[in-house]
Amino acid sequence: MNTHCLACHSEIEYPMTWNSFLFTPKERWLCGKCESQLQAIDGDRCGICSRPLFLVEPHHIKEGNCLDCIRWEQDPQWRGVLSKNTSLFLYNEYMKTYLARFKYRGDHILAKAFSVSIKEAVSAMNTSLIVPIPLSAERLQERGFNQAAAIATTASLQTQHLLVRKHSEKQSKKSRNERINSQTVFALSPNHPNITNEAILLIDDIYTTGTTLRHAAQCLKQAGAKQVCSLTLARG
Incomplete structure (x- = not known):
């Protein structure tokens, strides 16, 4: 204990x-x-990205979704690519500090604080494969571990490493137009299994703009996945 x-x-x-x-x-x-100091996300939230609707201007909400997600869904390239993201906590100052220790100082054990919440959330989802968002080779070498994989492993989830990252440009630093029109970030791993008609759950630490998760989801759907959703610790 x-x-x-x-x-x-x-x-x-x-x-x-x-x-x-x-x-x-x-x-x-x-x-x-x-x-x-952790702010769990509950109550009304965007039906696609989990953003609490009290943080969104009323005129930026349509049919339960925030304006950002509406714009993603209006683009034929991205419509329906990511079915839904579920975030567990707000990315407040406490969570920001906590995740910085976890990601950048190598305190791998800190993921244990969320293992029960992650397990409970996954058990309520109807998915067949769990895929952590990969880091680039450079980032992995810098940090020594992949935080998304660590979150899943600490929660005793069985994962499949279906994706590799093609480059390490930070999507949140780009403008919205640059994010939408940027080159594909991910490719399928060599010798990946057949994922036709699979329902896949992506795991990551933070949902910020949604670009990284959508790029990953697009790659998986183009390979035959029936549905891709995501679970993140925090909603930025």
């Missing part, structure tokens, strides 16, 4: 109840103070 917070290292207090005497309590990885 974990006894210290992964984030601040303070002692985790497990409530003493009759159930805790009879059954092993659910293991926790963050203390109450750190958990309270």
Whole structure:
């Protein structure tokens, strides 16, 4: 049983109840103070990207979707490519700091804080293959691990590495027009299995513009996937 917070290292207090005497309590990885700084996404959200609708101007919402997703869906090249993204938390300052430690300082164990939430979310989805978004070879060498793969592995998910990244340009730095018209970011891995009619779930850490996930989804759909959706820890 974990006894210290992964984030601040303070002692985790497990409530003493009759159930805790009879059954092993659910293991926790963050203390109450750190958990309270995570903002779970609940309530009304965009039906495609999970952006909370209270963050969107009312005139930028149509039929439950945000303006950005409406624009993606109006483009014939991208319409229906990514069926839906589910994000678990807002990318607030606490999450930004937490994920920076996880991604850039190599604190691989920090992914454990989200393993139960990830598992529960995946269990509610009807998908046949789980695919982590890959890093470029340069980024992988810099960090020493792929954060998307680590999130999935820590949650005990069985993954397929179906994609390779062709280049490492950061999509969020581009204008919207550049993102839409940019060259394909991904290719299928050598000796990939047949994915015709498969329902695929992409795993990544953050949904920011949605460009990376859509490029990955497009590659998989062109190879025969029936449907591609995604699960991300945070919605930027």
